[in-house]
Amino acid sequence: xxxxxxxxxxxxxxxxxxxxxxxxxxxxxxxxxxxxxxxxxxxxxxxxxxxxxxxxxxxxxxxxxxxxxxxxxxxxxxxxxxxxxxxxxxxxxxxxxxxxxxxxxxxxxxxxxxxxxxxxxxxxxxxxxxxxxxxxxxxxxxxxxxxxxxxxxxxxxxxxxxxxxxxxxxxxxxxxxxxxxxxxxxxxxxxxxxxxxxxxxxxxxxxxxxxxxxxxxxxxxxxxxxxxxxxxxxxxxxxxxxxxxxxxxxxxxxxxxxxxxxxxxxxxxxxxxxxxxxxxxxxxxxxxxxxxxxxxxxxxxxxxxxxxxxxxxxxxxxxxxxxxxxxxxxxxxxxxxxxxxxxxxxxxxxxxxxxxxxxxxxxxxxxxxxxxxxxxxxxxxxxxxxxxxxxxxxxxxxxxxxxxxxxxxxxxxxxxxxxxxxxxxxxxxxxxxxxxxxxxxxx
Amino acid sequence: xxxxxxxxxxxxxxxxxxxxxxxxxxxxxxxxxxxxxxxxxxxxxxxxxxxxxxxxxxxxxxxxxxxxxxxxxxxxxxxxxxxxxxxxxxxxxxxxxxxxxxxxxxxxxxxxxxxxxxxxxxxxxxxxxxxxxxxxxxxxxxxxxxxxxxxxxxxxxxxxxxxxxxxxxxxxxxxxxxxxxxxxxxxxxxxxxxxxxxxxxxxxxxxxxxxxxxxxxxxxxxxxxxxxxxxxxxxxxxxxxxxxxxxxxxxxxxxxxxxxxxxxxxxxxxxxxxxxxxxxxxxxxxxxxxxxxxxxxxxxxxxxxxxxxxxxxxxxxxxxxxxxxxxxxxxxxxxxxxxxxxxxxxxxxxxxxxxxxxxxxxxxxxxxxxxxxx
Numbered sequence: 001x002x003x004x005x006x007x008x009x010x011x012x013x014x015x016x017x018x019x020x021x022x023x024x025x026x027x028x029x030x031x032x033x034x035x036x037x038x039x040x041x042x043x044x045x046x047x048x049x050x051x052x053x054x055x056x057x058x059x060x061x062x063x064x065x066x067x068x069x070x071x072x073x074x075x076x077x078x079x080x081x082x083x084x085x086x087x088x089x090x091x092x093x094x095x096x097x098x099x100x101x102x103x104x105x106x107x108x109x110x111x112x113x114x115x116x117x118x119x120x121x122x123x124x125x126x127x128x129x130x131x132x133x134x135x136x137x138x139x140x141x142x143x144x145x146x147x148x149x150x151x152x153x154x155x156x157x158x159x160x161x162x163x164x165x166x167x168x169x170x171x172x173x174x175x176x177x178x179x180x181x182x183x184x185x186x187x188x189x190x191x192x193x194x195x196x197x198x199x200x201x202x203x204x205x206x207x208x209x210x211x212x213x214x215x216x217x218x219x220x221x222x223x224x225x226x227x228x229x230x231x232x233x234x235x236x237x238x239x240x241x242x243x244x245x246x247x248x249x250x251x252x253x254x255x256x257x258x259x260x261x262x263x264x265x266x267x268x269x270x271x272x273x274x275x276x277x278x279x280x281x282x283x284x285x286x287x288x289x290x291x292x293x294x295x296x297x298x299x300x301x302x303x304x305x306x307x308x309x310x311x312x313x314x315x316x317x318x319x320x321x322x323x324x325x326x327x328x329x330x331x332x333x334x335x336x337x338x339x340x341x342x343x344x345x346x347x348x349x350x351x352x353x354x355x356x357x358x359x360x361x362x363x364x365x366x367x368x369x370x371x372x373x374x375x376x377x378x379x380x381x382x383x384x385x386x387x388x389x390x391x392x393x394x395x396x397x398x399x400x401x402x403x404x405x406x407x408x409x410x411x412x413x414x415x416x417x418x419x420x421x422x423x424x425x426x427x428x429x430x431x432x433x434x435x436x437x438x439x440x441x442x443x
Numbered sequence: 444x445x446x447x448x449x450x451x452x453x454x455x456x457x458x459x460x461x462x463x464x465x466x467x468x469x470x471x472x473x474x475x476x477x478x479x480x481x482x483x484x485x486x487x488x489x490x491x492x493x494x495x496x497x498x499x500x501x502x503x504x505x506x507x508x509x510x511x512x513x514x515x516x517x518x519x520x521x522x523x524x525x526x527x528x529x530x531x532x533x534x535x536x537x538x539x540x541x542x543x544x545x546x547x548x549x550x551x552x553x554x555x556x557x558x559x560x561x562x563x564x565x566x567x568x569x570x571x572x573x574x575x576x577x578x579x580x581x582x583x584x585x586x587x588x589x590x591x592x593x594x595x596x597x598x599x600x601x602x603x604x605x606x607x608x609x610x611x612x613x614x615x616x617x618x619x620x621x622x623x624x625x626x627x628x629x630x631x632x633x634x635x636x637x638x639x640x641x642x643x644x645x646x647x648x649x650x651x652x653x654x655x656x657x658x659x660x661x662x663x664x665x666x667x668x669x670x671x672x673x674x675x676x677x678x679x680x681x682x683x684x685x686x687x688x689x690x691x692x693x694x695x696x697x698x699x700x701x702x703x704x705x706x707x708x709x710x711x712x713x714x715x716x717x718x719x720x721x722x723x724x725x726x727x728x729x730x731x732x733x734x735x736x737x738x739x740x741x742x743x744x745x746x747x748x749x750x751x752x753x754x755x756x757x758x759x760x761x762x763x764x765x766x767x768x769x770x771x772x773x774x775x776x777x778x779x780x781x782x783x784x785x786x787x788x789x790x791x792x793x794x795x796x797x798x799x800x801x802x803x804x805x806x807x808x809x810x811x812x813x814x815x816x817x
Binding site: 018022034036037038040041046049050053054057058059061092093095096099103108121124125128130233234235236237238255257258259260261262263264265266267 | 578581582585586588589590591592593594595626627628630631634638643655656659660663665767768769770771772788789791792793794795796797798799800801
């Protein structure tokens with residue numbers, strides 16, 4: 001009866017990131033894989049949810065107040081004019097907003113341009129709607145956008161561009177110039193843009209998130225998607241939204257209603273409290289994550305990981321595996337005082353996760369022996385990247401795709417310190433990181 | 444007005460000659476919090492005065508004509524003024540499938556109800572609330588910090604509770620981790636089932652009148668819909684028509700029992716006939732049983748419990764209707780592993796995971812003693 005599955009369902013594989021998370025849980029390992037915090041959400045927001053349940057906000061609901069606040073925030077934070085009555089659809093998380101957006105704009109055969117590396121879920125959504133993903137590789141080590149390469153990815157069938165900024169997994173925040181390149185392509189080709197801005201409030205070093213909609217000619221052709229999940233540390237509440245011109249927003253809203261009918265009612269109420277947060281909240285959010293970022297960078301570089309690109313946003317570090325060279329003294333001098341010595345740090349050097357079974361077995365083996373889990377970077381890269389044409393650059397491209405590991409640092413200080421403690425265990429007597437060699441099997 | 448890909452049986456869609464028979468006589472009486480479930484099922488918005496005249500929805504007509512274009516009550520949907528305004532008019536930018544996706548008649552009627560101060564008997568949510576013990580469980584979960592991503596296909600305890608409930612109700616033993624997928628409401632379970640198991644061009648049989656999201660999601664999946672009209676006055680299944688409609692080309696049959704909007708329950712005989720024809724033609728059944736606990740006279744029969752049917756049935760249900768917590772969006776699909784796989788794939792791209800604290804509460808609710816359901 002396997003033939004009863006749809007073609008699309010047959011091509012999908014389970015989320016490697018979620019699988020690693022579950023494994024981490026079962027082995028009681030430290031989870032630096034999945035992007036959710038392990039510290040509590042702000043008390044005021046939780047109280048608001050509790051109060052909503054007690055006040056019987058428990059039936060199907062559309063809380064218009066969310067739209068009012070989103071419009072207000074868009075204006076105050078970004079200078080964007082949004083009509084709360086027509087331009088916003090509340091959805092079950094950014095995931096659903098994105099899915100509804102795809103179903104709203106993608107017909108079978110439409111091409112959708114994405115940047116590589118990128119979050120694993122976009123592709124599945126696009127394919128579910130019958131679209132064809134086309135990847136444009138960002139150039140390592142700083143993940144820069146090559147305008148020519150980007151423009152050449154457009155064809156007569158290109159319908160939309162997906163932009164995730166601040167970006168998962170690299171932590172890149174697209175610059176104004178890069179946004180202008182994207183905008184020019186969309187304008188000249190009459191294409192749409194769909195943005196994922198879930199990390200919009202998590203930026204560092206005074207780098208500001210700029211929404212693509214602000215660029216000339218872009219507001220009418222851009223669908224912004226975002227959510228409360230990352231900003232307010234409530235990834236399990238499923239409250240997100242899409243913001244677009246009235247025609248697109250209405251289409252998205254109508255599809256959302258047919259997909260899930262409404263987002264969870266008490267959490268919509270709680271979102272009112274969350275979205276009313278003043279500048280202090282966002283400031284302290286940034287500061288906290290920035291210090292976690294700095295700690296994690298020091299931690300990893302200290303034992304030989306290369307972080308040539310410092311994340312400007314999101315709570316992920318995309319670290320390169322160390323060259324086989326002795327570690328510096330900096331690493332050896334890291335103060336490791338955390339008493340939790342039970343866990344040992346594990347670094348995963350995992351070949352392509354698309355060859356599922358072999359790699360998952362390998363990952364399992366390593367996790368069960370150690371106690372910390374991160375995500376192999378290979379899962380974020382895609383092989384049909386529009387990249388250089390020569391043979392050797394192609395293979396060079398593929399080589400770099402094997403070298404990255406994504407660490408989530410949206411964790412409590414205690415968690416990060418425990419990970420640091422484990423690091424020392426993996427360092428051998430010469431001060432080198434004792435890692436298993438990369439597998440020769442490759443696809 | 445009906446789209447050409449949806450083929451209808453010979454008889455026209457039925458029109459309701461009178462309002463749904465199980466409406467309360469006195470819409471203005473206050474409802475006690477512990478309103479026994481076996482009493483009726485009335486929908487009313489909280490803030491409306493009882494003195495206003497009720498609006499009676501004509502569900503069968505509306506559901507059957509779900510693709511009729513109704514003017515949007517909001518202001519005219521013109522895009523923001525921009526220098527290139529000619530581009531903003533482009534309906535070509537939106538997908539062709541959107542012909543099916545107008546603002547739902549429920550939303551429009553609800554809005555009209557509010558506008559005119561009417562009692563809303565349109566949309567299917569109660570104006571009494573869920574039981575305290577379930578709400579307490581959700582509150583506790585929030586306080587305990589269960590606010591992060593749940594396992595994509597469901598919090599383990601929630602899946603387990605669903606399995607226990609299903610066993611009590613049908614006698615079927617299912618594996619909570621391999622055969623249950625928790626979704627954002629039954630609506631999403633329906634969407635995930637369609638998108639995960641239906642290919643473009645696949646034939647799906649539905650019984651009219653039907654709930655409006657079926658046609659929308661079938662359209663998203665690109666299905667060829669064959670609609671068979673239930674026969675008034677008791678909305679019996681025209682078994683002969685069904686026999687001639689089903690064939691080896693049919694991919695799935697969609698049934699909804701107890702039935703929205705008619706309140707009909709599929710009889711044992713009807714289910715047996717449908718089942719044997721599905722087995723004969725190797726057809727799947729998607730069974731929306733969201734009202735299974737609101738069965739008044741007859742006992743609800745789950746299609747999956749019929750001989751030979753579990754392996755080809757996806758059973759869809761939710762917390763919302765049974766526990767008057769429709770806004771919590773906890774639903775599920777129960778199916779054998781090879782079908783669950785497809786449902787889970789689609790689900791993971793639609794919403795990724797379902798709200799975590801509500802799942803903990805759902806586990807508590809589903810383990811409520813049988814006396815709650817009486």
